[in-house]
Amino acid sequence: MIRTVTARYVFPANGPPLPGGLLSLEGDRIVAVKPAGTRTADEDFGNAAILPGLVNAHTHLDLSGARGLIPPTDPDHFTEWLRGVIAYRIGRSAEQVREDIRDGLKEVLQSGTTLVGDITSGGASWDVLVTSPLRSWVFFELIGLDERKFVTDARRTGRLIGWAFDSPRPLGNCKTDTSQTKGGLSPHAPYSVHGRIARNIMSGIVPTATHVAETSQEGELLERRTGSFVQFLTDLGVYQPEVLVDSWTRYLAPWNESSKGISNCLVIHANYLQPDFSFWPHQSVVYCPRTHAAFGHPPHPFRELLARGVRVCLGTDSLASNPDLDILAEARFVRSRYPDFPGEQLLKMISLSGAEALGWADECGSLEVGKSADFVVVPLPNGEERDPHDLFLKDGSPPSVRSTMFRGEWRD
Numbered sequence: 001m002i003r004t005v006t007a008r009y010v011f012p013a014n015g016p017p018l019p020g021g022l023l024s025l026e027g028d029r030i031v032a033v034k035p036a037g038t039r040t041a042d043e044d045f046g047n048a049a050i051l052p053g054l055v056n057a058h059t060h061l062d063l064s065g066a067r068g069l070i071p072p073t074d075p076d077h078f079t080e081w082l083r084g085v086i087a088y089r090i091g092r093s094a095e096q097v098r099e100d101i102r103d104g105l106k107e108v109l110q111s112g113t114t115l116v117g118d119i120t121s122g123g124a125s126w127d128v129l130v131t132s133p134l135r136s137w138v139f140f141e142l143i144g145l146d147e148r149k150f151v152t153d154a155r156r157t158g159r160l161i162g163w164a165f166d167s168p169r170p171l172g173n174c175k176t177d178t179s180q181t182k183g184g185l186s187p188h189a190p191y192s193v194h195g196r197i198a199r200n201i202m203s204g205i206v207p208t209a210t211h212v213a214e215t216s217q218e219g220e221l222l223e224r225r226t227g228s229f230v231q232f233l234t235d236l237g238v239y240q241p242e243v244l245v246d247s248w249t250r251y252l253a254p255w256n257e258s259s260k261g262i263s264n265c266l267v268i269h270a271n272y273l274q275p276d277f278s279f280w281p282h283q284s285v286v287y288c289p290r291t292h293a294a295f296g297h298p299p300h301p302f303r304e305l306l307a308r309g310v311r312v313c314l315g316t317d318s319l320a321s322n323p324d325l326d327i328l329a330e331a332r333f334v335r336s337r338y339p340d341f342p343g344e345q346l347l348k349m350i351s352l353s354g355a356e357a358l359g360w361a362d363e364c365g366s367l368e369v370g371k372s373a374d375f376v377v378v379p380l381p382n383g384e385e386r387d388p389h390d391l392f393l394k395d396g397s398p399p400s401v402r403s404t405m406f407r408g409e410w411r412d
Helices: 061-066 075-090 094-110 147-166 195-202 216-224 228-235 248-252 289-294 302-307 327-337 343-349 352-357
Strands: 002-006 022-026 029-034 048-052 054-059 113-121 135-142 181-187 208-212 265-269 283-287 312-314 375-379 403-406
Touching: 054 094, 054 265, 054 283, 054 312, 054 327, 054 352, 061 075, 061 094, 061 113, 075 216, 075 228, 094 113, 113 352, 135 147, 135 208, 147 195, 181 195, 195 208, 195 248, 208 248, 216 228, 216 248, 283 302, 283 352, 289 327, 302 312, 312 327, 312 343, 312 352, 327 343, 343 352
Parallel strands: 054 113, 113 135, 135 181, 181 208, 208 265, 265 283, 283 312
Antiparallel strands: 002 022, 022 029, 048 375, 375 403
C-alpha cells in the first residue's frame, strides 16, 4: 500500500526545497517525490520540514562517558588533552565502555541520525550498532608505531572486517539480506601509526577513516621531528621517528596509485590542511565544527575545499570534546558562524555528502525514488525566511527532531 505524507516543506537534499511537497512510500522504499497539489496526502505534519535521515560521519561512541571530564585545551596544548583521553580510557572497564556506547547511541538516535560512522577501539561498538535501528560504518581503530604489533593488530582486525563484509550476522530489524552495519579500518593518525603500513591500508579495498591535521603541532612533528608530540610520544615510550611519514601529503597519498577510488577514505578534521591540498576522488573530509571551535583552531578551510570540488561532510566527534552528538546542532553552529554559507549545501553536508563519504548514497542520504524510506520531521518556527533552509538552520529554530522514520517504520 502506498502512503503519502506532506509538510510545510520537503527538503530532498538532491534538489531545491518543495513547499507543501509530497513524499510517497511503499513498504520501506520511496516511490515518489512530488510538488504540492499533485496528489492527496494521507498524513500532514503541518508546520514542519521533512528532511532525509541525517548522517553523522564521525563519532567515538566509546568515549560517551567522558562528557565534561576532559576539557579541550588551546591548540598549543593539544597533547595534554590526549594524555587525558589516554588516562580516561585506561581507567574504564569493558562493561563501562559498553554502557557508554549504548548511552551515546541514544543521543545519536534522538537527533534523527540514520547513518553513523563510528571509530571504536577494538571494535567495541560493533555488537551494539549491528542490532540498532540505523545504518553504520564501524571503523576498527589501529594504533601503534611498532611494526610487528601494528601488523599483528591489523591482520587480526582485518579478519574481523572480512567476517563483517562476507558473512554479516542476521539482524532482527533487517528487511533485506544486506547488513545495516559494515566494517572498516581506522589507522588513528600520522603521529600514532606506522606510516608505511598505514598508507598501504588506506590504498586497499577496505574503507578507512583517519585523523589528519588535527593540530599544527602534528605537522611540526612530521616535517621537522620537533614540538610537543616528540615529548608526548617519548613519555609513552613509543617514539620511533624513523617510521613516521614526513608530511600529510605522503600520509594520504595512496600507496599504489592504481588502487585510487577502490575504497572510501574519510579524512577526519583536516583543520590545518591548506585549501590547495590535493585529495584523491575517494577521499572525503569530515569537519567537526563544535569540536574545532572548542580547541580554538583557526577557521576551517571547508569552504575553500568545497569550492575546489572536495567532498566535505559533518561529524560530531566524541563527547570528550563536544557537548552532545546532535548532527543538526553542528549544522546550526556552522550557520551561526557563516551566515552567508548556502543552506542547501549545509543540508547536504549532514545528509547526502555524508552518505556518499560512507558508501551508502545508493541507499540513503536524500529523498529520491528507489531509496530507503528514511526521513526526519523537524518542527519549524512561524514566519518566512529568504532561504527556506534557514527555517531549521538558524538560531531560534525549534531545538530538536520531532520524529524519525527508518526503512519505512517510525523509530521509537
